[in-house]
Amino acid sequence: xxxxxxxxxxxxxxxxxxxxxxxxxxxxxxxxxxxxxxxxxxxxxxxxxxxxxxxxxxxxxxxxxxxxxxxxxxxxxxxxxxxxxxxxxxxxxxxxxxxxxxxxxxxxxxxxxxxxxxxxxxxxxxxxxxxxxxxxxxxxxxxxxxxxxxxxxxxxxxxxxxxxxxxxxxxxxxxxxxxxxxxxxxxxxxxxxxxxxxxxxxxxxxxxxxxxxxxxxxxxxxxxxxxxxxxxxxxxxxxxxxxxxxxxxxxxxxxxxxxxxxxxxxxxxxxxxxxxxxxxxxxxxxxxxxxxxxxxxxxxxxxxxxxxxxxxxxxxxxxxxxxxxxxxxxxxxxxxxxxxxxxxxxxxxxxxxxxxxxxxxxxxxxxxxxxxxxxxxxxxxxxxxxxxxxxxxxxxxxxxxxxxxxxxxxxxxxxxxxxxxxxxxxxxxxxxxxxxxxxxxxxxxxxxxxxxxxxxxxxxxxxxxxxxxxxxxx
Amino acid sequence: xxxxxxxxxxxxxxxxxxxxxxxxxxxxxxxxxxxxxxxxxxxxxxxxxxxxxxxxxxxxxxxxxxxxxxxxxxxxxxxxxxxxxxxxxxxxxxxxxxxxxxxxxxxxxxxxxxxxxxxxx
Numbered sequence: 001x002x003x004x005x006x007x008x009x010x011x012x013x014x015x016x017x018x019x020x021x022x023x024x025x026x027x028x029x030x031x032x033x034x035x036x037x038x039x040x041x042x043x044x045x046x047x048x049x050x051x052x053x054x055x056x057x058x059x060x061x062x063x064x065x066x067x068x069x070x071x072x073x074x075x076x077x078x079x080x081x082x083x084x085x086x087x088x089x090x091x092x093x094x095x096x097x098x099x100x101x102x103x104x105x106x107x108x109x110x111x112x113x114x115x116x117x118x119x120x121x122x123x124x125x126x127x128x129x130x131x132x133x134x135x136x137x138x139x140x141x142x143x144x145x146x147x148x149x150x151x152x153x154x155x156x157x158x159x160x161x162x163x164x165x166x167x168x169x170x171x172x173x174x175x176x177x178x179x180x181x182x183x184x185x186x187x188x189x190x191x192x193x194x195x196x197x198x199x200x201x202x203x204x205x206x207x208x209x210x211x212x213x214x215x216x217x218x219x220x221x222x223x224x225x226x227x228x229x230x231x232x233x234x235x236x237x238x239x240x241x242x243x244x245x246x247x248x249x250x251x252x253x254x255x256x257x258x259x260x261x262x263x264x265x266x267x268x269x270x271x272x273x274x275x276x277x278x279x280x281x282x283x284x285x286x287x288x289x290x291x292x293x294x295x296x297x298x299x300x301x302x303x304x305x306x307x308x309x310x311x312x313x314x315x316x317x318x319x320x321x322x323x324x325x326x327x328x329x330x331x332x333x334x335x336x337x338x339x340x341x342x343x344x345x346x347x348x349x350x351x352x353x354x355x356x357x358x359x360x361x362x363x364x365x366x367x368x369x370x371x372x373x374x375x376x377x378x379x380x381x382x383x384x385x386x387x388x389x390x391x392x393x394x395x396x397x398x399x400x401x402x403x404x405x406x407x408x409x410x411x412x413x414x415x416x417x418x419x420x421x422x423x424x425x426x427x428x429x430x431x432x433x434x435x436x437x438x439x440x441x442x443x444x445x446x447x448x449x450x451x452x453x454x455x456x457x458x459x460x461x462x463x464x465x466x467x468x469x470x471x472x473x474x
Numbered sequence: 475x476x477x478x479x480x481x482x483x484x485x486x487x488x489x490x491x492x493x494x495x496x497x498x499x500x501x502x503x504x505x506x507x508x509x510x511x512x513x514x515x516x517x518x519x520x521x522x523x524x525x526x527x528x529x530x531x532x533x534x535x536x537x538x539x540x541x542x543x544x545x546x547x548x549x550x551x552x553x554x555x556x557x558x559x560x561x562x563x564x565x566x567x568x569x570x571x572x573x574x575x576x577x578x579x580x581x582x583x584x585x586x587x588x589x590x591x592x593x594x595x
Contacts (some may be wrong), residue, residue, distance in 0.1 A: 052568070088477060091554045094500040095526050098574050099552075100478060104505075108478045129480040326567055333500050348566055371565070431556075 021363035027195060027325070027354060029059040034184045034194040035165070036207065039137070041328025041343035042200030043156035046165040048348050053357035056218030062164065063192075066186070067171040068128040070154030071139050080310065081339065082228060082271035083152070084109075084246070084262060085133040087125075087430040100133055103148065103154045106264035107134040111245040112427045114406065115290040116399045117252070121406045122245060123420045123427075130244065132428060134264045141267055141305035143229040149265060152340075172207060175199070175324075182323045196359040198350065199326040200343075202307045203312050211324075221329070223313035227272040227282060229306035237296050240265045247294050248427050250402075252393050253284045255385050258336055260427070261294055270303070275337045277308070286397050311339070315376045320364035334371045335379040336386070338429030342375060382433035385426065401453035407453070418445040476512075478502060479552035482545035491542045495532035504549030509543045511551045521546065530573060533559055576588065 033049070035042045046062045052430045053060045075252075084095075085100065093100065106132025110122045125131060135152035161167055170186040177183070181193040202205050203223055211220075229422040233241070242263040249259040272285060285291060292298045312329045319331030327350045328343035346368075353359075353367040406418040415423075422439055425431035439445060479502045482488055489495060491511050495501040501524055508528055519541055522528055528543050533556050545551075562569045 028573070048568075053570070088558055088562075090552070091558050094502075095527070095554055095559065095562070095569060096574065099525055100498065100504050102477050105478055127480070129553055130478045131552065133478055161516050338500065348568070352566070352568060 007281055013199050023360055024358040025360040025363065026358040027060060029060065031195040032061045033063070033190070033196045033198065034182070035062060035064045035173075035198040035200055036175070036184070037066050037199070037201035037205070037328075037330075038068075038157045038160070038235070038360070039153055039200060039202060039332070039343070040156055040329060040340050041202075041347045042066070042198065043165075044162040044328050044344050045151070045198055045347035046160035047156070047163050048166060049351040050160070051161040052351060056355065061110060061210070062160075062166065063194075064157070064160055064165045065168045065172050065186075066157065067169055067187075067369065069169075070137075070151035070157065073164065081137050082260065083135045083137055083264070084263060084340075084428075085135055085152070086338045086341050087131045087428050089338065089344055090133055091129050092341075092344065100135075100161065101155065101378055102154055103150050104135060105133045106136060106149055106267075107244060108132070109134055109244055109246050109262075109406055111231055111243075112424060113247045113424065114244045114250060114403075114427075115247060115294070116250045116288060116403060118399045119288075119403050119407075121403055121405060121410065121412065123424055125424075132246070132248075134269075136264065137290075139310060141232070166399060172201075175207065176209065178244065191245045194323075195269070196323050196325070196439075198332045199324070200347070202329045202330050203310050205330075209325075219310040219317045220290055221316045221332070221448075223310040224313050225276050225278075226275075226311055227270075227276075227277040227306070227308055229270050229303035230411070231268045231270065231295075231301050232266060232304050233268055233296070233301070236424050238266070238268060240293065241296055245397060248284075249288070249290055250389070250393055250399065251285070251288055251290060253281060253288075255281055258284065259291075261286060261291075269381055272465070274312070294296050311336075314379075318360055318361075318365070318369065320368060322361045323359050325353075325359075325364050325368060332375050334375060334429060335382040335433070336429075337382075337426075338420075340430060343373070345371060356393050371405075378434050381437050385433050385437055389426075395455065397457045400456040401449060404456035405449060405452040416444070481548060481550050484547050485544050487542060487544045487545045488551055489529050489539045489541075489543045489547075493539050494537050495529055495539050496537070498527055498529040498533055498556075498559070499543070499551045500527045500554060502550040502552050505546040506543050506549050506551065507546050508543050510541050520583075526586050527554075527573065527576070530577070532556065537594045561565060571579075 022083050035046050042064060046064050048064060051062065074328060078345065099133065109132040110125055110130050114121050123465065137151060137153050139151045157167065170188065172180055172184055173184065173187045175197050178193065181195065182197040183193055184189055185191045199282040203221055226244055231252055247261040255275040256272065258273050262269045295301065311337060312333045316326055316330065317331035319326040327346045331343040331346055333339045349371040353363055359362045392402060402406050402419060406423065409415055409417045409420045415444065425436050486545055488506060503524060506522050508522065510517045510519055531540055572580060
């Protein structure tokens, strides 16, 4: 029997079309999108969505809800973050045509200085070029003098606004489903309907938690507490003591995963990341001579502004639903590093899904969820990498070996910079943790590390370790 | 005020025609000029300003620089690594949209100039 092939395919096509129309919800001209939160994730989502919509002649209305003005100094205008734009993000933004203005970059960083009890060593960027940006999310610390610089978040919000996003200065109090639409309710009682809600309010907002009721089987991100504070040192002191270098501490303090002092204009920002940073941990950190040596005269001044923001350490599951998607910290981010870079990547992946596919849960599952899973899988490797780092933190002989290997690599310009590259990418967040981990399995890396472990721990070799710059200054 | 990238002095060469390359550049501040060197003579191909990129052909296979690029006055330029760029495009193909758009505009400009030259000749 000969089947009517054309009709058969036609029926298949109709069924496929029916399935597609059931599972996909493409946007149309005039569709309305609410983006809640104008941090980097929200502003970049708005900017890239409008950019992509323009390229396919799709007319969308994007409302960007943000009650804060980033021109304010202190907590009122701040998004509570260490404020480092990684090397990889600086490059990607430049490729997109977004050059960070000079008045947004507080300082261009050229190197990392690793501080340990066995000595300090500076790891310079291979190209001797400033490719890491120290920025303020708001407009500077509490009670700071008016500065001639501007907020990073404010700059991105301005980009989104210039692209056509409408900034709504309202605090969103609730998001709910209403028939085939999403409803956004503001603190003043006003309610508006949208075809899509993009949650970009971070993890320090109560709204994220309330969404657990909205999306079935939704699990909010797992969080941990961090500590960030600002020291006023003045430009001259910063130039002499910290220079254009981010200072990273590898200290034997339990639960401390990462500590960095980031120079910015007149101020230096200190970030402590780990497993629920508390007073005891901070006392041990501030009591370390390695930390005191970074400050003039070895005296740590009183900080003028501080906060305990929570950070995402496990992806929300799933970070989407029908007509709902979570970007940046609200959804997923990289473990401990490059949160702004993860905001860019998730915001752009969500914008691509919305512009070219649709806004159903199936659309996001197919086109957005793979990136979240990729970041999540990399974070699992990152956890292992940080665990290995904690072993190094606890073992003095290992710290000597690491210091020796980096110091030798930095002295020999032509030699492969294996340990320097691993630490650079680990500190800067410029490469995936999986990439960093795989490089540590290279036989040449392992061989060099073993040689340096032996050489650095021989008694007569110890004096070859790099001298402590703090002692030299004294 | 703080800056990113590397500063080049007036007429300082950033890339030289014929040299191997494995990165591209984005102008952050100031201007640069792209010059083709033919039989010892220089011909300006184009002038580039903030946000313009150059050296992109090295990312897509052609390893040797097709032109010399030097600073016009003081210019600040950011380097984009080949690995970083291609890794980004692999994850997000739309990262190359702007570049494709600019490159197609450059082909259009060259076609116009070629046609103009042909008509004059």
